[in-house]
Amino acid sequence: MKINKLKQIINDNIDSKEYYVVMHETSEYNIRFSNNRVISNRILKASSIEIITIIDKKTGIATTDDLSEQSIINCIKKSHNIALQSEVNSEYMPLIENEQYDDSDNTKIDFKKDVSDIETFLYSVFNKDPELRIFGFITGEISNISVFNSSKLFKRTTLPRFSYSMNIKNEKLTRSVWRGAVSSVNNIQILKDLYEELLKDYSYTSIRKKVDAGRYNVVLSPSALGDLLLYMLFFLSAVDADDKKSPFTGLLGTKVFPDNINLYTDPNTEYIKSLPFLVANFSDVNPIFDIGASLSKKSIIEKGILKGLISTRYYDNKMNYKNNIFPVSNLILEGSDIEYNDFIKNIDNAIYINNLWYIRGVDPITGLLTGVTRDGVYKIEHGKIVYSMNNFRFNQSPLKVLANIEAMSMSYLSCPREFGDSIVSNVICPYTLVKDFNLSSVSKAI
Amino acid sequence: MYFNKVQYRKYAQLFLQSIKAQKVDFCEIRFQENLIEDISFKNLNIENIYNIDRRGVSIRVLYNGNWGFSASSDISQKTIEDIFNEAFGMVEHLSEGTVKITSEEVYQDEDIQEVLINPFEVPISEKIEYISSIQNDILKEKNIDFADASLIQVYEKKLYLNSSGSDIYQERCRLFPSFMMYRVNPELTTLKFYTRPVSEGYEYFKNFPFKEEILRANENIYQKSKAKEVISGKYNLLIDPSNLWLTIHESIGHSTEMDRVLLYEANYAGSSFASVDGIGELVYGSEKVNIVGDRTQKNGLASVKYDDEGVKTSKFDIIKNGLLEDLQTNREIAAFSGRENSNGCSFANSYSSFPLQRMPNVSLLPNQTKDLGFKDMLNIMGDGIYIKGDGSWSIDMQRYNFQFTGDLFYEVKAGKIVGMVKDLSYQSNTQDFWKSCVEVGGQSTYSLEGAFNCGKGQPSQVAPVSHGAPVSLFKDIKVLNTKNEN
Numbered sequence: 001m002k003i004n005k006l007k008q009i010i011n012d013n014i015d016s017k018e019y020y021v022v023m024h025e026t027s028e029y030n031i032r033f034s035n036n037r038v039i040s041n042r043i044l045k046a047s048s049i050e051i052i053t054i055i056d057k058k059t060g061i062a063t064t065d066d067l068s069e070q071s072i073i074n075c076i077k078k079s080h081n082i083a084l085q086s087e088v089n090s091e092y093m094p095l096i097e098n099e100q101y102d103d104s105d106n107t108k109i110d111f112k113k114d115v116s117d118i119e120t121f122l123y124s125v126f127n128k129d130p131e132l133r134i135f136g137f138i139t140g141e142i143s144n145i146s147v148f149n150s151s152k153l154f155k156r157t158t159l160p161r162f163s164y165s166m167n168i169k170n171e172k173l174t175r176s177v178w179r180g181a182v183s184s185v186n187n188i189q190i191l192k193d194l195y196e197e198l199l200k201d202y203s204y205t206s207i208r209k210k211v212d213a214g215r216y217n218v219v220l221s222p223s224a225l226g227d228l229l230l231y232m233l234f235f236l237s238a239v240d241a242d243d244k245k246s247p248f249t250g251l252l253g254t255k256v257f258p259d260n261i262n263l264y265t266d267p268n269t270e271y272i273k274s275l276p277f278l279v280a281n282f283s284d285v286n287p288i289f290d291i292g293a294s295l296s297k298k299s300i301i302e303k304g305i306l307k308g309l310i311s312t313r314y315y316d317n318k319m320n321y322k323n324n325i326f327p328v329s330n331l332i333l334e335g336s337d338i339e340y341n342d343f344i345k346n347i348d349n350a351i352y353i354n355n356l357w358y359i360r361g362v363d364p365i366t367g368l369l370t371g372v373t374r375d376g377v378y379k380i381e382h383g384k385i386v387y388s389m390n391n392f393r394f395n396q397s398p399l400k401v402l403a404n405i406e407a408m409s410m411s412y413l414s415c416p417r418e419f420g421d422s423i424v425s426n427v428i429c430p431y432t433l434v435k436d437f438n439l440s441s442v443s444k445a446i
Numbered sequence: 447m448y449f450n451k452v453q454y455r456k457y458a459q460l461f462l463q464s465i466k467a468q469k470v471d472f473c474e475i476r477f478q479e480n481l482i483e484d485i486s487f488k489n490l491n492i493e494n495i496y497n498i499d500r501r502g503v504s505i506r507v508l509y510n511g512n513w514g515f516s517a518s519s520d521i522s523q524k525t526i527e528d529i530f531n532e533a534f535g536m537v538e539h540l541s542e543g544t545v546k547i548t549s550e551e552v553y554q555d556e557d558i559q560e561v562l563i564n565p566f567e568v569p570i571s572e573k574i575e576y577i578s579s580i581q582n583d584i585l586k587e588k589n590i591d592f593a594d595a596s597l598i599q600v601y602e603k604k605l606y607l608n609s610s611g612s613d614i615y616q617e618r619c620r621l622f623p624s625f626m627m628y629r630v631n632p633e634l635t636t637l638k639f640y641t642r643p644v645s646e647g648y649e650y651f652k653n654f655p656f657k658e659e660i661l662r663a664n665e666n667i668y669q670k671s672k673a674k675e676v677i678s679g680k681y682n683l684l685i686d687p688s689n690l691w692l693t694i695h696e697s698i699g700h701s702t703e704m705d706r707v708l709l710y711e712a713n714y715a716g717s718s719f720a721s722v723d724g725i726g727e728l729v730y731g732s733e734k735v736n737i738v739g740d741r742t743q744k745n746g747l748a749s750v751k752y753d754d755e756g757v758k759t760s761k762f763d764i765i766k767n768g769l770l771e772d773l774q775t776n777r778e779i780a781a782f783s784g785r786e787n788s789n790g791c792s793f794a795n796s797y798s799s800f801p802l803q804r805m806p807n808v809s810l811l812p813n814q815t816k817d818l819g820f821k822d823m824l825n826i827m828g829d830g831i832y833i834k835g836d837g838s839w840s841i842d843m844q845r846y847n848f849q850f851t852g853d854l855f856y857e858v859k860a861g862k863i864v865g866m867v868k869d870l871s872y873q874s875n876t877q878d879f880w881k882s883c884v885e886v887g888g889q890s891t892y893s894l895e896g897a898f899n900c901g902k903g904q905p906s907q908v909a910p911v912s913h914g915a916p917v918s919l920f921k922d923i924k925v926l927n928t929k930n931e932n
Binding site for chain 2: 030089371438
């Protein structure tokens, strides 16, 4: 569906004076492999539109994947009908007017070439070493996202995203390592590098020792820290903070963390292309009237001071907040200028944690989370990884993690294993040395 | 546009008879529509009303031991040819793969779930008015400061045809009303209503006893806010089905998925401590523990007559008297492990999803010899903690180590409830936990709970599933105080 054709259908058929339309067009492929064999090959080309009708400040939202003219007309009617039957939305705000943005391009996925390159590589490493079993998932996705409204707002962007993840185990299933990578461009070299790095990680697991639960100094990889930061977003709602439902209640504008903690969002970061305007809901923050709003570089924590919470135009106007942010399209924790290798060389004694998994909130007041370590827990002694160990369950708040950071490397584009698989969850963060991390029990899982 | 099964069937039949379809070893075509409506409230204000119509078609081909899959939201004769070409194009040049599937019986059938009231036929204004009146009643209560509400309704239609000759049309309805209340003084205390996700019509929501539930919630949230913190240690736990369902789901439901056992999920959702060799050998729990997988269970969220590979579903033992009896399979997993047939556990959450082996309704059977009621179970426990309602959950990637919280925790002394405690989580290992199950309640304590959003697979899919359990007693379980993290 061409955007101009969609606009025409909307204009010809919509009765309400105020409306938003969001269109997603996606092309993607996925290759899933397990135990040295490809287990599924999938292609999807799909589109959807979301029509938000506003009648006398009452809203109705209808979505369809069927972009035939008749289906779009039905979708308009549905959203209209919902709005008519609804009640006045108390958070109504006038629509954003007259903003234009378009960085869309004609990027296309060369399915055949990509899939062929990837599978050629995979089959070249499957069974190369009879001891190794290789698992993983590779996906390539191009999304075109368009937003327009009745007040002459029109925005459109193209977001390419390629993600690679691989897990290597031994035949006896007593050793296991994982790495992931994301990129805005597909490059088979990323996958090849990932494999080589994994072989190095695998070598660390040749010695495995039993280590008891306890509080330890840990090094969190960007993947592990990235997942904790993504979960922390759920605590950053301005409404929840004011309603005493968040660990950040009463802390806006105050110093919560050490001076070296600078957390911000920046859709123009060079690391990976991120959404430049708002289209998504996030947790308790409901930005329905802010759709299409420009996203820009905004500070969340600056020199340890909580500068902004996640909010909407309505709530900020009501409460007279100046520094809050819209739901973010990425998170960046500023690191130092020390590269990874030099950072590790400076660690005298710590437990390195590669991934965190099954992270869930336990206490919304303290922000306590639980979860487990996964695929790479190593002892670092005198600047070197010396052996691997059992996994652990942790019970730890991400607020305490930020408060307890003792050293940081430079920041890297991370691939958070649990929450990092969508276009709105890019995290750039450093390797961090965190003191007093609570590994509360041992997990036998490998 | 609507789900035109007559037209869609013609498209599929025509294609399956074509020469192209004969090129592959197996081909299946699935047309699927998921109508979803979510009405959510924050206090007395409508937060959002979404109506989602997700409809499309997918083709999965098996060629030379490799799966190829493609899907489109556009449904036409030409689309079917196009997505076949894409699915086949992905695998036609691959070297020989290892995928095989079981040979299964062929069915031509139609199964439409009977519901008294289709939620999509109830005017939205009526639903809004009803939720609004409940919210109003909740917020009148003196102990409740905030209240969130949501009513998710799903109506699913699937038309499945395959190259073996199966032609199956099915409709299912699901409903999930949820209400969360907050008291913020002296500090945040939350409470959930015991509405549960069900495979029923709108009648479930209309008939739910909200008046009694609101009175209960008002009293309980006050008591919970005043409760003393639990002291860490080992306790006897009497666990209500409203909490135990989630522990069953995570520790038994997922660990007995054979695709996990065979490492299909090793890169993402994880594997399992169970093994195919463990069938008939592996001790999962005490002799009190009898677990069934059942996609035929009335009102079960995973219940359906045929799964998404055209296999007729059934009820089967997973754990019998504490021993592992069987694992969950789909056609590929069953064939891979040398079985003749799948036990019907395939599911795809949308037209664009590759069907995976997913959980049937997995339930703990009530006591078959003694009809022990709730009071009997309290007396048997003597001293301990009674846990009601679900909360936080987390388990490791092989389903050993887990930690769960709950909604309400009652201190029990000499078989009597004497008060509430708070800030509690219980931590254990799957086999240790189920071996410590010393008694299960009778049928009168049984209830069917569940979830809409069980996640698995890459790309990630969610699946609805129910879990039934009686009130059950566990001895000497490690309890943590979540406030002091110990």
